[in-house]
Amino acid sequence: MDPYFASILIGGVRFFMSIVNTYMLKTFCRRTLIIGGSAGMAVCMFVSGLYTYWIKEGVTTLNWVPVVAILLYxxxxxxxLLSIPWTMTAELFPIEIRGVAHSIVYSSAYFIMFLSIQSYNSLIDAFSGVAGLQWFFGVTSLAGLVYAYILLPEAHGIKLADIQEYFLYNNVYIGGIKTKKSLQKQNKEQKEELMKNNV
Structure with missing residues (x-):
């Protein structure tokens, strides 16, 4: 495929998905979108890497499969992962530090993006070609999925005070959210159970 047409196609897909994403952010939970999106990214990169490798080795001539996989990616x-972290910075940082925290996060993110773009050719050499680099991106997407599943709290439709309370009682998200109310309820249930056993 012509590289210029591919760039236009990717830009068009991103534009269309940014419109769709506006609806999805209002409708679905942040964690669900990040976990689902990360899983989809990983699958697309593994498939694209596999077919890129097969095309290079002459196993297949299905040149359209990596293109479709990258568009789905x-x-x-x-x-x-491309849109929600920008939204969550506004939802997770307390108002007192939100402006400074936004600046630090945005600056760090753009610096990391700059480094990743500049290191593209070096990464291709390090991973023995484009297929290896795509598999690396697939593994990175899986790492994002694991991170979101273990550590990322839900912020959709939740007040900032509740998110702050979440961090008082939790370090990870697995096993459900422990809040002051849920701990009080748990203590009350334990006391009632002890009283029944004593009777």
């Missing part, structure tokens, strides 16, 4: 990235 763009779709799934717009659903999760």
């Amino acid at each position: 763009v779709v799934t990235s717009m659903v999760g």
